[in-house]
Amino acid sequence: MKRNMLLITGLLLLALLAVACGGGGAATEPTAAAVEEVATEAPAEEVATEAPAEEEASGDCSAEDVLCIGLVTDVGEVDDKSFNQSAWEGAQQAAEALGAAEVNFIETAAATDYAANIALFADQGYDIIVTVGFAMGEATLAAAATYPDIDFIGVDQFGPETPVANVTGLVFNEDKAGFLAGVLAGSMSESGVIAAILGTDLVPAVRAFNIGYQNGAKSVNPDIEIIATYHPGGFETGFTSPEDGATFAQQAIDQGADVVFGAGGKTGNGALIETAAHEGLWCIGVDSDQWETVPEAHACLISSAMKLITPGVIDLATMSVNGEFPGGNYFGAVGLAPFHDHADAVPQEVKDLLDTTNTGLMDGSISTGWDAATD
Structure with missing residues:
Protein backbone atom coordinates (compact mmCIF):
# COMPACT_ATOMS: atom_id res chain seq x y z
CA MET A 1 0.00 0.00 0.00
CA LYS A 2 1.33 3.41 -0.88
CA ARG A 3 2.02 5.49 2.23
CA ASN A 4 3.89 8.51 0.86
CA MET A 5 0.90 10.78 0.34
CA LEU A 6 0.38 13.84 2.53
CA LEU A 7 -2.25 13.87 5.21
CA ILE A 8 -5.43 15.20 3.66
CA THR A 9 -7.62 17.32 5.88
CA GLY A 10 -10.83 19.14 5.42
CA LEU A 11 -12.92 15.99 4.79
CA LEU A 12 -16.62 15.88 5.33
CA LEU A 13 -17.23 16.11 9.08
CA LEU A 14 -20.76 15.99 10.46
CA ALA A 15 -22.23 17.14 13.77
CA LEU A 16 -21.75 13.77 15.44
CA LEU A 17 -21.84 12.94 19.11
CA ALA A 18 -20.23 10.36 21.41
CA VAL A 19 -17.26 8.04 21.14
CA ALA A 20 -17.25 4.32 21.94
CA CYS A 21 -15.36 1.13 21.16
CA GLY A 22 -16.46 -1.74 18.91
CA GLY A 23 -15.40 -5.36 18.58
CA GLY A 24 -12.35 -6.35 16.58
CA GLY A 25 -10.16 -3.30 16.07
CA ALA A 26 -10.40 0.12 17.66
CA ALA A 27 -13.65 1.81 16.71
CA THR A 28 -15.35 5.14 17.12
CA GLU A 29 -19.10 5.28 17.33
CA PRO A 30 -20.69 8.73 17.17
CA ASN A 173 -25.50 0.35 15.25
CA GLU A 174 -28.60 0.12 13.06
CA ASP A 175 -30.70 -0.73 16.09
CA LYS A 176 -30.09 2.76 17.49
CA ALA A 177 -31.09 4.49 14.27
CA GLY A 178 -34.11 2.20 14.05
CA PHE A 179 -35.05 2.95 17.66
CA LEU A 180 -35.05 6.69 16.96
CA ALA A 181 -37.17 6.09 13.86
CA GLY A 182 -39.56 4.02 15.96
CA VAL A 183 -39.89 6.77 18.57
CA LEU A 184 -40.70 9.20 15.76
CA ALA A 185 -43.20 6.81 14.15
CA GLY A 186 -44.90 5.99 17.45
CA SER A 187 -45.16 9.67 18.30
CA MET A 188 -46.58 10.72 14.93
CA SER A 189 -49.04 7.86 14.44
CA GLU A 190 -52.69 8.71 15.00
CA SER A 191 -54.11 5.30 14.11
CA GLY A 192 -51.94 3.34 16.52
CA VAL A 193 -50.73 1.17 13.61
CA ILE A 194 -47.32 1.55 11.94
CA ALA A 195 -45.38 -0.56 9.43
CA ALA A 196 -41.86 -1.54 8.44
CA ILE A 197 -41.13 -2.77 4.90
CA LEU A 198 -37.75 -4.47 5.01
CA GLY A 199 -35.17 -6.23 2.86
CA THR A 200 -34.23 -9.83 3.52
CA ASP A 201 -33.94 -10.96 7.13
CA LEU A 202 -30.75 -12.83 6.17
CA VAL A 203 -28.89 -9.56 6.81
CA PRO A 204 -28.31 -8.78 10.51
CA ALA A 205 -28.39 -5.04 9.84
CA VAL A 206 -31.94 -5.31 8.51
CA ARG A 207 -33.06 -7.26 11.56
CA ALA A 208 -31.37 -4.70 13.81
CA PHE A 209 -33.24 -1.85 12.12
CA ASN A 210 -36.51 -3.71 12.62
CA ILE A 211 -35.96 -4.65 16.28
CA GLY A 212 -34.87 -1.12 17.13
CA TYR A 213 -37.84 0.37 15.25
CA GLN A 214 -40.37 -1.82 17.00
CA ASN A 215 -38.96 -1.25 20.47
CA GLY A 216 -38.61 2.49 19.88
CA ALA A 217 -42.27 2.70 18.90
CA LYS A 218 -43.32 0.60 21.92
CA SER A 219 -41.38 2.92 24.22
CA VAL A 220 -43.83 5.64 23.16
CA ASN A 221 -46.97 3.50 22.94
CA PRO A 222 -46.79 -0.01 24.46
CA ASP A 223 -50.06 -0.91 22.72
CA ILE A 224 -49.02 0.15 19.23
CA GLU A 225 -49.57 -2.36 16.41
CA ILE A 226 -46.56 -2.92 14.16
CA ILE A 227 -46.79 -4.62 10.77
CA ALA A 228 -43.28 -5.72 9.82
CA THR A 229 -42.73 -7.36 6.44
CA TYR A 230 -39.40 -8.84 5.33
CA HIS A 231 -38.94 -9.48 1.63
CA PRO A 232 -38.86 -13.25 1.07
CA GLY A 233 -36.46 -13.11 -1.87
CA GLY A 234 -33.19 -13.47 0.02
CA PHE A 235 -30.01 -11.77 -1.21
CA GLU A 236 -31.00 -12.01 -4.87
CA THR A 237 -34.15 -9.85 -4.82
CA GLY A 238 -34.64 -8.69 -1.24
CA PHE A 239 -33.27 -5.21 -1.92
CA THR A 240 -34.13 -4.78 -5.61
CA SER A 241 -37.92 -5.09 -5.76
CA PRO A 242 -39.68 -1.69 -5.60
CA GLU A 243 -42.90 -3.22 -6.90
CA ASP A 244 -42.97 -5.67 -3.99
CA GLY A 245 -42.17 -2.86 -1.57
CA ALA A 246 -45.13 -0.89 -2.90
CA THR A 247 -47.39 -3.92 -2.57
CA PHE A 248 -46.30 -4.59 1.01
CA ALA A 249 -46.82 -0.92 1.92
CA GLN A 250 -50.30 -0.91 0.41
CA GLN A 251 -51.20 -4.02 2.38
CA ALA A 252 -50.05 -2.35 5.60
CA ILE A 253 -51.93 0.85 4.78
CA ASP A 254 -55.07 -1.17 4.14
CA GLN A 255 -54.67 -2.50 7.70
CA GLY A 256 -54.56 1.01 9.12
CA ALA A 257 -50.84 1.87 9.13
CA ASP A 258 -50.29 5.61 8.95
CA VAL A 259 -46.47 5.58 9.25
CA VAL A 260 -44.33 3.35 7.01
CA PHE A 261 -40.60 2.72 7.52
CA GLY A 262 -38.93 1.59 4.28
CA ALA A 263 -35.66 -0.21 5.04
CA GLY A 264 -34.57 -2.32 2.12
CA GLY A 265 -32.81 -0.57 -0.76
CA LYS A 266 -35.05 -0.25 -3.81
CA THR A 267 -37.64 -2.45 -2.11
CA GLY A 268 -37.91 0.09 0.68
CA ASN A 269 -37.96 2.93 -1.85
CA GLY A 270 -41.03 1.39 -3.45
CA ALA A 271 -42.73 1.41 -0.04
CA LEU A 272 -41.92 5.09 0.47
CA ILE A 273 -43.23 6.12 -2.94
CA GLU A 274 -46.43 4.11 -2.48
CA THR A 275 -47.02 5.71 0.92
CA ALA A 276 -46.54 9.17 -0.58
CA ALA A 277 -49.43 8.49 -2.95
CA HIS A 278 -51.81 8.40 0.05
CA GLU A 279 -52.76 11.69 1.63
CA GLY A 280 -52.15 12.21 5.31
CA LEU A 281 -49.59 9.45 5.88
CA TRP A 282 -45.96 9.59 7.02
CA CYS A 283 -42.96 7.60 5.85
CA ILE A 284 -39.38 7.21 7.08
CA GLY A 285 -36.42 6.40 4.83
CA VAL A 286 -33.20 4.54 5.59
CA ASP A 287 -29.40 4.53 5.21
CA SER A 288 -29.03 8.02 3.69
CA ASP A 289 -31.11 11.17 3.91
CA GLN A 290 -33.64 10.00 1.34
CA TRP A 291 -35.16 13.44 1.02
CA GLU A 292 -32.24 14.03 -1.33
CA THR A 293 -32.51 10.75 -3.23
CA VAL A 294 -36.21 9.84 -3.38
CA PRO A 295 -38.02 13.11 -4.17
CA GLU A 296 -41.12 11.13 -5.15
CA ALA A 297 -41.62 10.50 -1.42
CA HIS A 298 -41.44 14.13 -0.28
CA ALA A 299 -45.14 14.26 0.52
CA CYS A 300 -44.73 11.75 3.36
CA LEU A 301 -40.98 11.61 4.08
CA ILE A 302 -40.62 13.02 7.57
CA SER A 303 -37.06 11.74 8.19
CA SER A 304 -34.65 8.87 7.51
CA ALA A 305 -32.85 6.46 9.83
CA MET A 306 -29.35 7.07 8.59
CA LYS A 307 -26.17 5.03 8.56
CA LEU A 308 -23.55 7.58 7.60
CA VAL A 334 -26.04 6.76 12.85
CA GLY A 335 -28.87 9.22 13.37
CA LEU A 336 -32.08 10.72 12.08
CA ALA A 337 -32.07 12.99 9.05
CA PRO A 338 -33.56 16.49 9.25
CA PHE A 339 -37.34 16.85 9.00
CA HIS A 340 -36.97 19.21 6.03
CA ASP A 341 -40.32 20.64 4.89
CA HIS A 342 -42.18 18.72 7.61
CA ALA A 343 -40.32 20.31 10.53
CA ASP A 344 -43.37 22.29 11.60
CA ALA A 345 -45.49 19.12 11.66
CA VAL A 346 -43.31 17.56 14.36
CA PRO A 347 -44.40 18.85 17.79
CA GLN A 348 -41.68 20.31 19.97
CA GLU A 349 -42.31 17.67 22.61
CA VAL A 350 -41.52 14.98 20.04
CA LYS A 351 -38.30 16.73 19.07
CA ASP A 352 -37.38 16.97 22.75
CA LEU A 353 -38.17 13.28 23.23
CA LEU A 354 -35.91 12.36 20.32
CA ASP A 355 -33.07 14.38 21.83
CA THR A 356 -33.55 12.73 25.21
CA THR A 357 -33.78 9.30 23.64
CA ASN A 358 -30.62 9.86 21.65
CA THR A 359 -28.76 10.83 24.80
CA GLY A 360 -29.95 7.65 26.49
CA LEU A 361 -28.91 5.52 23.55
CA MET A 362 -25.44 7.04 23.62
CA ASP A 363 -24.84 6.69 27.33
CA GLY A 364 -26.36 3.21 27.50
CA SER A 365 -29.25 4.09 29.79
CA ILE A 366 -31.70 3.13 27.01
CA SER A 367 -31.52 -0.33 25.48
CA THR A 368 -32.81 -1.00 21.98
CA GLY A 369 -33.48 -4.65 22.77
CA TRP A 370 -31.21 -5.80 19.95
CA ASP A 371 -28.60 -8.44 20.72
CA ALA A 372 -26.49 -9.31 17.69
CA ALA A 373 -25.34 -12.50 19.36
CA THR A 374 -28.83 -13.95 19.70
CA ASP A 375 -31.09 -12.22 17.16
Whole structure:
Protein backbone atom coordinates (compact mmCIF):
# COMPACT_ATOMS: atom_id res chain seq x y z
CA MET A 1 0.00 0.00 0.00
CA LYS A 2 1.33 3.41 -0.88
CA ARG A 3 2.02 5.49 2.23
CA ASN A 4 3.89 8.51 0.86
CA MET A 5 0.90 10.78 0.34
CA LEU A 6 0.38 13.84 2.53
CA LEU A 7 -2.25 13.87 5.21
CA ILE A 8 -5.43 15.20 3.66
CA THR A 9 -7.62 17.32 5.88
CA GLY A 10 -10.83 19.14 5.42
CA LEU A 11 -12.92 15.99 4.79
CA LEU A 12 -16.62 15.88 5.33
CA LEU A 13 -17.23 16.11 9.08
CA LEU A 14 -20.76 15.99 10.46
CA ALA A 15 -22.23 17.14 13.77
CA LEU A 16 -21.75 13.77 15.44
CA LEU A 17 -21.84 12.94 19.11
CA ALA A 18 -20.23 10.36 21.41
CA VAL A 19 -17.26 8.04 21.14
CA ALA A 20 -17.25 4.32 21.94
CA CYS A 21 -15.36 1.13 21.16
CA GLY A 22 -16.46 -1.74 18.91
CA GLY A 23 -15.40 -5.36 18.58
CA GLY A 24 -12.35 -6.35 16.58
CA GLY A 25 -10.16 -3.30 16.07
CA ALA A 26 -10.40 0.12 17.66
CA ALA A 27 -13.65 1.81 16.71
CA THR A 28 -15.35 5.14 17.12
CA GLU A 29 -19.10 5.28 17.33
CA PRO A 30 -20.69 8.73 17.17
CA THR A 31 -24.49 8.91 17.15
CA ALA A 32 -26.69 11.92 16.43
CA ALA A 33 -30.44 12.42 16.68
CA ALA A 34 -30.27 14.85 13.79
CA VAL A 35 -27.29 15.34 11.49
CA GLU A 36 -26.34 17.54 8.60
CA GLU A 37 -27.17 16.37 5.13
CA VAL A 38 -24.65 14.36 3.10
CA ALA A 39 -24.04 15.26 -0.53
CA THR A 40 -25.92 12.93 -2.87
CA GLU A 41 -24.59 13.52 -6.34
CA ALA A 42 -25.75 10.98 -8.88
CA PRO A 43 -23.13 8.43 -9.93
CA ALA A 44 -21.08 9.67 -12.86
CA GLU A 45 -22.32 8.11 -16.08
CA GLU A 46 -18.86 7.64 -17.49
CA VAL A 47 -17.79 5.33 -14.65
CA ALA A 48 -17.75 1.63 -15.47
CA THR A 49 -20.75 -0.41 -14.38
CA GLU A 50 -19.41 -3.86 -15.21
CA ALA A 51 -15.64 -3.56 -15.17
CA PRO A 52 -13.06 -0.82 -14.63
CA ALA A 53 -12.82 1.46 -17.65
CA GLU A 54 -9.19 0.92 -18.59
CA GLU A 55 -9.43 3.25 -21.57
CA GLU A 56 -10.28 6.13 -19.22
CA ALA A 57 -7.43 5.44 -16.83
CA SER A 58 -5.42 8.53 -15.96
CA GLY A 59 -2.53 6.61 -14.46
CA ASP A 60 -1.04 3.20 -13.89
CA CYS A 61 -2.74 1.92 -10.74
CA SER A 62 0.16 -0.42 -10.04
CA ALA A 63 2.58 2.53 -9.83
CA GLU A 64 3.78 3.45 -6.36
CA ASP A 65 2.71 7.09 -6.61
CA VAL A 66 -0.73 6.51 -8.16
CA LEU A 67 -3.79 6.06 -5.96
CA CYS A 68 -6.76 4.08 -7.30
CA ILE A 69 -10.01 3.29 -5.47
CA GLY A 70 -12.50 0.65 -6.58
CA LEU A 71 -15.94 -0.31 -5.29
CA VAL A 72 -17.80 -3.58 -5.80
CA THR A 73 -21.49 -3.74 -4.99
CA ASP A 74 -23.35 -6.76 -3.76
CA VAL A 75 -26.13 -7.96 -6.08
CA GLY A 76 -27.90 -4.71 -6.88
CA GLU A 77 -27.29 -1.39 -8.59
CA VAL A 78 -25.03 1.41 -7.47
CA ASP A 79 -27.78 4.01 -7.93
CA ASP A 80 -30.17 2.44 -5.43
CA LYS A 81 -30.67 5.89 -3.83
CA SER A 82 -29.71 4.33 -0.52
CA PHE A 83 -27.06 1.84 0.62
CA ASN A 84 -24.89 1.26 -2.45
CA GLN A 85 -25.14 4.87 -3.59
CA SER A 86 -23.98 6.15 -0.20
CA ALA A 87 -20.88 3.94 -0.37
CA TRP A 88 -20.15 5.00 -3.94
CA GLU A 89 -20.44 8.67 -3.02
CA GLY A 90 -17.96 8.04 -0.21
CA ALA A 91 -15.52 6.47 -2.64
CA GLN A 92 -15.91 9.36 -5.09
CA GLN A 93 -15.48 12.04 -2.44
CA ALA A 94 -12.48 10.26 -0.94
CA ALA A 95 -10.90 9.95 -4.38
CA GLU A 96 -11.33 13.67 -5.00
CA ALA A 97 -9.98 14.69 -1.60
CA LEU A 98 -7.05 12.29 -1.75
CA GLY A 99 -6.07 13.02 -5.35
CA ALA A 100 -6.80 9.55 -6.70
CA ALA A 101 -6.05 8.93 -10.36
CA GLU A 102 -9.00 6.56 -10.73
CA VAL A 103 -12.22 5.69 -8.93
CA ASN A 104 -14.47 3.05 -10.50
CA PHE A 105 -17.23 0.67 -9.52
CA ILE A 106 -18.47 -2.74 -10.55
CA GLU A 107 -22.08 -3.85 -10.09
CA THR A 108 -22.30 -7.52 -9.17
CA ALA A 109 -24.88 -9.48 -11.15
CA ALA A 110 -24.70 -12.73 -9.15
CA ALA A 111 -23.15 -13.83 -5.87
CA THR A 112 -20.89 -16.21 -7.75
CA ASP A 113 -19.13 -13.15 -9.24
CA TYR A 114 -17.90 -11.64 -5.96
CA ALA A 115 -14.35 -12.95 -6.14
CA ALA A 116 -13.94 -12.28 -9.86
CA ASN A 117 -15.20 -8.71 -9.55
CA ILE A 118 -12.86 -7.93 -6.66
CA ALA A 119 -9.98 -9.43 -8.64
CA LEU A 120 -10.69 -7.13 -11.60
CA PHE A 121 -9.60 -4.21 -9.44
CA ALA A 122 -6.95 -6.05 -7.43
CA ASP A 123 -5.12 -7.38 -10.48
CA GLN A 124 -4.81 -3.84 -11.83
CA GLY A 125 -3.08 -2.72 -8.65
CA TYR A 126 -5.90 -0.73 -7.05
CA ASP A 127 -4.89 0.47 -3.59
CA ILE A 128 -8.26 0.56 -1.82
CA ILE A 129 -11.22 -1.68 -2.63
CA VAL A 130 -14.62 -1.07 -1.05
CA THR A 131 -16.93 -4.08 -0.98
CA VAL A 132 -20.54 -3.31 -0.15
CA GLY A 133 -22.85 -5.62 1.74
CA PHE A 134 -22.93 -8.31 4.40
CA ALA A 135 -22.96 -11.15 1.86
CA MET A 136 -19.56 -10.09 0.48
CA GLY A 137 -17.74 -10.62 3.77
CA GLU A 138 -16.28 -14.04 2.98
CA ALA A 139 -15.10 -13.02 -0.50
CA THR A 140 -13.54 -9.86 0.93
CA LEU A 141 -11.52 -11.77 3.52
CA ALA A 142 -10.36 -14.25 0.89
CA ALA A 143 -9.24 -11.41 -1.40
CA ALA A 144 -7.43 -9.70 1.47
CA ALA A 145 -5.36 -12.85 2.00
CA THR A 146 -4.52 -13.04 -1.70
CA TYR A 147 -3.69 -9.33 -1.99
CA PRO A 148 -2.07 -8.29 1.31
CA ASP A 149 -0.88 -4.94 -0.06
CA ILE A 150 -4.43 -3.75 -0.78
CA ASP A 151 -6.66 -2.28 1.92
CA PHE A 152 -10.26 -3.51 1.89
CA ILE A 153 -13.21 -1.62 3.34
CA GLY A 154 -16.12 -3.99 3.94
CA VAL A 155 -19.35 -2.04 4.37
CA ASP A 156 -21.70 -3.84 6.79
CA GLN A 157 -19.16 -6.63 7.23
CA PHE A 158 -18.12 -7.51 10.77
CA GLY A 159 -14.54 -8.69 10.81
CA PRO A 160 -13.36 -12.03 12.23
CA GLU A 161 -12.58 -12.43 15.91
CA THR A 162 -8.89 -12.01 15.11
CA PRO A 163 -8.62 -8.79 13.08
CA VAL A 164 -6.98 -8.85 9.64
CA ALA A 165 -4.64 -5.91 9.16
CA ASN A 166 -5.77 -4.98 5.64
CA VAL A 167 -9.53 -5.45 6.19
CA THR A 168 -11.73 -3.02 8.10
CA GLY A 169 -15.44 -3.61 8.48
CA LEU A 170 -17.43 -0.38 8.31
CA VAL A 171 -20.30 -1.29 10.62
CA PHE A 172 -23.12 0.56 12.33
CA ASN A 173 -25.50 0.35 15.25
CA GLU A 174 -28.60 0.12 13.06
CA ASP A 175 -30.70 -0.73 16.09
CA LYS A 176 -30.09 2.76 17.49
CA ALA A 177 -31.09 4.49 14.27
CA GLY A 178 -34.11 2.20 14.05
CA PHE A 179 -35.05 2.95 17.66
CA LEU A 180 -35.05 6.69 16.96
CA ALA A 181 -37.17 6.09 13.86
CA GLY A 182 -39.56 4.02 15.96
CA VAL A 183 -39.89 6.77 18.57
CA LEU A 184 -40.70 9.20 15.76
CA ALA A 185 -43.20 6.81 14.15
CA GLY A 186 -44.90 5.99 17.45
CA SER A 187 -45.16 9.67 18.30
CA MET A 188 -46.58 10.72 14.93
CA SER A 189 -49.04 7.86 14.44
CA GLU A 190 -52.69 8.71 15.00
CA SER A 191 -54.11 5.30 14.11
CA GLY A 192 -51.94 3.34 16.52
CA VAL A 193 -50.73 1.17 13.61
CA ILE A 194 -47.32 1.55 11.94
CA ALA A 195 -45.38 -0.56 9.43
CA ALA A 196 -41.86 -1.54 8.44
CA ILE A 197 -41.13 -2.77 4.90
CA LEU A 198 -37.75 -4.47 5.01
CA GLY A 199 -35.17 -6.23 2.86
CA THR A 200 -34.23 -9.83 3.52
CA ASP A 201 -33.94 -10.96 7.13
CA LEU A 202 -30.75 -12.83 6.17
CA VAL A 203 -28.89 -9.56 6.81
CA PRO A 204 -28.31 -8.78 10.51
CA ALA A 205 -28.39 -5.04 9.84
CA VAL A 206 -31.94 -5.31 8.51
CA ARG A 207 -33.06 -7.26 11.56
CA ALA A 208 -31.37 -4.70 13.81
CA PHE A 209 -33.24 -1.85 12.12
CA ASN A 210 -36.51 -3.71 12.62
CA ILE A 211 -35.96 -4.65 16.28
CA GLY A 212 -34.87 -1.12 17.13
CA TYR A 213 -37.84 0.37 15.25
CA GLN A 214 -40.37 -1.82 17.00
CA ASN A 215 -38.96 -1.25 20.47
CA GLY A 216 -38.61 2.49 19.88
CA ALA A 217 -42.27 2.70 18.90
CA LYS A 218 -43.32 0.60 21.92
CA SER A 219 -41.38 2.92 24.22
CA VAL A 220 -43.83 5.64 23.16
CA ASN A 221 -46.97 3.50 22.94
CA PRO A 222 -46.79 -0.01 24.46
CA ASP A 223 -50.06 -0.91 22.72
CA ILE A 224 -49.02 0.15 19.23
CA GLU A 225 -49.57 -2.36 16.41
CA ILE A 226 -46.56 -2.92 14.16
CA ILE A 227 -46.79 -4.62 10.77
CA ALA A 228 -43.28 -5.72 9.82
CA THR A 229 -42.73 -7.36 6.44
CA TYR A 230 -39.40 -8.84 5.33
CA HIS A 231 -38.94 -9.48 1.63
CA PRO A 232 -38.86 -13.25 1.07
CA GLY A 233 -36.46 -13.11 -1.87
CA GLY A 234 -33.19 -13.47 0.02
CA PHE A 235 -30.01 -11.77 -1.21
CA GLU A 236 -31.00 -12.01 -4.87
CA THR A 237 -34.15 -9.85 -4.82
CA GLY A 238 -34.64 -8.69 -1.24
CA PHE A 239 -33.27 -5.21 -1.92
CA THR A 240 -34.13 -4.78 -5.61
CA SER A 241 -37.92 -5.09 -5.76
CA PRO A 242 -39.68 -1.69 -5.60
CA GLU A 243 -42.90 -3.22 -6.90
CA ASP A 244 -42.97 -5.67 -3.99
CA GLY A 245 -42.17 -2.86 -1.57
CA ALA A 246 -45.13 -0.89 -2.90
CA THR A 247 -47.39 -3.92 -2.57
CA PHE A 248 -46.30 -4.59 1.01
CA ALA A 249 -46.82 -0.92 1.92
CA GLN A 250 -50.30 -0.91 0.41
CA GLN A 251 -51.20 -4.02 2.38
CA ALA A 252 -50.05 -2.35 5.60
CA ILE A 253 -51.93 0.85 4.78
CA ASP A 254 -55.07 -1.17 4.14
CA GLN A 255 -54.67 -2.50 7.70
CA GLY A 256 -54.56 1.01 9.12
CA ALA A 257 -50.84 1.87 9.13
CA ASP A 258 -50.29 5.61 8.95
CA VAL A 259 -46.47 5.58 9.25
CA VAL A 260 -44.33 3.35 7.01
CA PHE A 261 -40.60 2.72 7.52
CA GLY A 262 -38.93 1.59 4.28
CA ALA A 263 -35.66 -0.21 5.04
CA GLY A 264 -34.57 -2.32 2.12
CA GLY A 265 -32.81 -0.57 -0.76
CA LYS A 266 -35.05 -0.25 -3.81
CA THR A 267 -37.64 -2.45 -2.11
CA GLY A 268 -37.91 0.09 0.68
CA ASN A 269 -37.96 2.93 -1.85
CA GLY A 270 -41.03 1.39 -3.45
CA ALA A 271 -42.73 1.41 -0.04
CA LEU A 272 -41.92 5.09 0.47
CA ILE A 273 -43.23 6.12 -2.94
CA GLU A 274 -46.43 4.11 -2.48
CA THR A 275 -47.02 5.71 0.92
CA ALA A 276 -46.54 9.17 -0.58
CA ALA A 277 -49.43 8.49 -2.95
CA HIS A 278 -51.81 8.40 0.05
CA GLU A 279 -52.76 11.69 1.63
CA GLY A 280 -52.15 12.21 5.31
CA LEU A 281 -49.59 9.45 5.88
CA TRP A 282 -45.96 9.59 7.02
CA CYS A 283 -42.96 7.60 5.85
CA ILE A 284 -39.38 7.21 7.08
CA GLY A 285 -36.42 6.40 4.83
CA VAL A 286 -33.20 4.54 5.59
CA ASP A 287 -29.40 4.53 5.21
CA SER A 288 -29.03 8.02 3.69
CA ASP A 289 -31.11 11.17 3.91
CA GLN A 290 -33.64 10.00 1.34
CA TRP A 291 -35.16 13.44 1.02
CA GLU A 292 -32.24 14.03 -1.33
CA THR A 293 -32.51 10.75 -3.23
CA VAL A 294 -36.21 9.84 -3.38
CA PRO A 295 -38.02 13.11 -4.17
CA GLU A 296 -41.12 11.13 -5.15
CA ALA A 297 -41.62 10.50 -1.42
CA HIS A 298 -41.44 14.13 -0.28
CA ALA A 299 -45.14 14.26 0.52
CA CYS A 300 -44.73 11.75 3.36
CA LEU A 301 -40.98 11.61 4.08
CA ILE A 302 -40.62 13.02 7.57
CA SER A 303 -37.06 11.74 8.19
CA SER A 304 -34.65 8.87 7.51
CA ALA A 305 -32.85 6.46 9.83
CA MET A 306 -29.35 7.07 8.59
CA LYS A 307 -26.17 5.03 8.56
CA LEU A 308 -23.55 7.58 7.60
CA ILE A 309 -21.81 5.35 5.10
CA THR A 310 -20.41 8.15 2.95
CA PRO A 311 -18.25 9.79 5.67
CA GLY A 312 -17.31 6.37 7.01
CA VAL A 313 -15.82 5.36 3.66
CA ILE A 314 -14.03 8.70 3.43
CA ASP A 315 -12.56 8.29 6.92
CA LEU A 316 -11.24 4.79 6.26
CA ALA A 317 -9.84 5.65 2.83
CA THR A 318 -7.97 8.55 4.39
CA MET A 319 -6.62 6.32 7.14
CA SER A 320 -5.43 3.89 4.49
CA VAL A 321 -3.53 6.56 2.59
CA ASN A 322 -1.98 7.86 5.81
CA GLY A 323 -0.81 4.44 6.94
CA GLU A 324 -3.37 4.37 9.77
CA PHE A 325 -5.76 1.72 8.47
CA PRO A 326 -7.24 0.24 11.68
CA GLY A 327 -8.23 -3.30 10.68
CA GLY A 328 -10.99 -5.02 12.63
CA ASN A 329 -14.26 -3.08 12.92
CA TYR A 330 -14.86 0.64 12.61
CA PHE A 331 -18.23 1.92 13.82
CA GLY A 332 -19.72 4.64 11.67
CA ALA A 333 -22.27 7.16 12.89
CA VAL A 334 -26.04 6.76 12.85
CA GLY A 335 -28.87 9.22 13.37
CA LEU A 336 -32.08 10.72 12.08
CA ALA A 337 -32.07 12.99 9.05
CA PRO A 338 -33.56 16.49 9.25
CA PHE A 339 -37.34 16.85 9.00
CA HIS A 340 -36.97 19.21 6.03
CA ASP A 341 -40.32 20.64 4.89
CA HIS A 342 -42.18 18.72 7.61
CA ALA A 343 -40.32 20.31 10.53
CA ASP A 344 -43.37 22.29 11.60
CA ALA A 345 -45.49 19.12 11.66
CA VAL A 346 -43.31 17.56 14.36
CA PRO A 347 -44.40 18.85 17.79
CA GLN A 348 -41.68 20.31 19.97
CA GLU A 349 -42.31 17.67 22.61
CA VAL A 350 -41.52 14.98 20.04
CA LYS A 351 -38.30 16.73 19.07
CA ASP A 352 -37.38 16.97 22.75
CA LEU A 353 -38.17 13.28 23.23
CA LEU A 354 -35.91 12.36 20.32
CA ASP A 355 -33.07 14.38 21.83
CA THR A 356 -33.55 12.73 25.21
CA THR A 357 -33.78 9.30 23.64
CA ASN A 358 -30.62 9.86 21.65
CA THR A 359 -28.76 10.83 24.80
CA GLY A 360 -29.95 7.65 26.49
CA LEU A 361 -28.91 5.52 23.55
CA MET A 362 -25.44 7.04 23.62
CA ASP A 363 -24.84 6.69 27.33
CA GLY A 364 -26.36 3.21 27.50
CA SER A 365 -29.25 4.09 29.79
CA ILE A 366 -31.70 3.13 27.01
CA SER A 367 -31.52 -0.33 25.48
CA THR A 368 -32.81 -1.00 21.98
CA GLY A 369 -33.48 -4.65 22.77
CA TRP A 370 -31.21 -5.80 19.95
CA ASP A 371 -28.60 -8.44 20.72
CA ALA A 372 -26.49 -9.31 17.69
CA ALA A 373 -25.34 -12.50 19.36
CA THR A 374 -28.83 -13.95 19.70
CA ASP A 375 -31.09 -12.22 17.16
